[in-house]
Amino acid sequence: MSTANVAGSDVFPNRAKEILTHLEETGQIKHLQMIEGPMDATVRLRDAGEVVCLCSNNYLGLANHPEVKQAGIDAIEKYGAGTASVRFICGTFTPHETLEKRIATFYGMEAAYTFTSCWNANEAIFPTLCEPEDMIISDELNHASIIDAIRLTTTIKKGIQKGVYKHNDLADLREKLRTAREEKNVTGAIWVVTDGVFSMEGDIADLPKMREICDEFGALLVVDDSHGTGVMGETGRGTHEYYHMAGDEIDFITGTLGKALGGGAGGYVVGRREGIDLMIQRGRPTLFSNALPATVAASADKAIEILMNEPQRMQKLRDNVAYARKGIKEVGFDVLESPTAICPIIVHDTARAIAMSKKLLEMGVFVIGFGYPVVPEGEARLRVQISAAHEPAHLDQLFDALKKLKASA
Numbered sequence: 319m320s321t322a323n324v325a326g327s328d329v330f331p332n333r334a335k336e337i338l339t340h341l342e343e344t345g346q347i348k349h350l351q352m353i354e355g356p357m358d359a360t361v362r363l364r365d366a367g368e369v370v371c372l373c374s375n376n377y378l379g380l381a382n383h384p385e386v387k388q389a390g391i392d393a394i395e396k397y398g399a400g401t402a403s404v405r406f407i408c409g410t411f412t413p414h415e416t417l418e419k420r421i422a423t424f425y426g427m428e429a430a431y432t433f434t435s436c437w438n439a440n441e442a443i444f445p446t447l448c449e450p451e452d453m454i455i456s457d458e459l460n461h462a463s464i465i466d467a468i469r470l471t472t473t474i475k476k477g478i479q480k481g482v483y484k485h486n487d488l489a490d491l492r493e494k495l496r497t498a499r500e501e502k503n504v505t506g507a508i509w510v511v512t513d514g515v516f517s518m519e520g521d522i523a524d525l526p527k528m529r530e531i532c533d534e535f536g537a538l539l540v541v542d543d544s545h546g547t548g549v550m551g552e553t554g555r556g557t558h559e560y561y562h563m564a565g566d567e568i569d570f571i572t573g574t575l576g577k578a579l580g581g582g583a584g585g586y587v588v589g590r591r592e593g594i595d596l597m598i599q600r601g602r603p604t605l606f607s608n609a610l611p612a613t614v615a616a617s618a619d620k621a622i623e624i625l626m627n628e629p630q631r632m633q634k635l636r637d638n639v640a641y642a643r644k645g646i647k648e649v650g651f652d653v654l655e656s657p658t659a660i661c662p663i664i665v666h667d668t669a670r671a672i673a674m675s676k677k678l679l680e681m682g683v684f685v686i687g688f689g690y691p692v693v694p695e696g697e698a699r700l701r702v703q704i705s706a707a708h709e710p711a712h713l714d715q716l717f718d719a720l721k722k723l724k725a726s727a
């Protein structure tokens with residue numbers, strides 16, 4: 319049946335084509351790279367062949383670890399593909415319980431609950447735990463999943479207030495908390511939320527000072543440590559451990575199983591028992607959406623076990639990060655300083671960042687260039703991400719390629 323003559327029937331296809339054409343013409347269109355083998359220090363790309371991978375969040379090199387893979391294979395043999403159910407009906411397998419206990423133990427916190435992504439975890443915690451007399455206060459550079467979770471929360475529960483403080487500006491955070499209590503008369507809970515490690519800058523939140531300020535105003539502290547878990551702290555517990563804080567000094571931590579912890583997929587909330595219990599009862603992503611597949615839960619559990627048993631992986635990552643930062647500077651590029659595995663090389667211009675990343679790929683080095691609107695105008699960058707899977711020779715390849723780029727510029 320043709321609807322070509324019905325008024326309005328061509329609005330969507332025309333608009334979509336217009337947007338795509340605009341993206342194409344302004345050099346902003348993204349082309350998906352096809353990967354033809356496992357994620358590791360090097361990956362095989364369909365178009366570029368075998369290249370050094372410096373753009374994955376596979377920080378501990380566990381994505382292709384034989385035991386992580388075997389755990390998934392064993393779980394699919396034992397449990398099949400899935401439960402065909404949400405958790406509270408008939409969707410909870412033993413590997414879910416095992417993984418959640420493991421996560422709580424890993425952080426030294428009361429309880430954990432898993433989701434199919436950290437995006438889902440963030441969309442579970444705030445809408446479920448916040449009530450209309452509450453306020454949520456968020457860092458302006460927080461991850462998109464936190465921003466959207468807050469928008470969802472304030473939309474479905476009218477009366478919840480929100481505030482945004484300048485990036486890592488604790489005086490501004492304190493002022494937002496003071497006005498909340500003294501001027502806006504917020505009588506409910508106040509939730510302060512921050513990324514542990516910020517993904518585009520590679521910088522970190524000052525959690526000890528944030529804890530102090532939160533305590534002064536009776537606020538809860540929630541940290542999304544997706545880029546910090548398995549990277550930060552002596553034993554990889556995350557950004558709080560970097561500051562020598564115990565896990566339970568943070569009220570709730572959200573995180574992903576799709577980065578350092580195996581790289582499959584999945585997310586979690588870990589923290590105070592009553593919060594986890596409420597999410598099991600009332601969280602919409604838990605009540606209306608399937609669980610993590612048992613295969614993925616088993617692989618993630620194994621990844622965390624390996625991290626806990628092999629702290630030398632953390633040392634390898636730290637050594638690689640130090641080596642990479644030094645080498646990048648030696649060939650004449652500026653890299654933003656931080657203790658994380660994210661090394662942004664600022665090149666300012668978006669088109670230049672994209673052109674550089676293309677040339678690097680031709681030289682066998684896979685690094686992504688980020689420009690506006692992912693980062694502010696004029697601050698385009700190459701984001702180099704380091705893994706414990708890299709050997710010095712892989713990083714030498716990066717330095718060589720950067721040197722050639724410099725010479726040809």
Ligand SMILES: *Cc1c(COP(=O)(O)O)cnc(C)c1O
Nearest residue numbers: 435436437461544574576584585
């Ligand atoms: C990557 C990331 C997420 C998303 O994690 P998924 O499990 O892939 O949904 C959420 N928050 C932060 C801070 C992240 O860096």
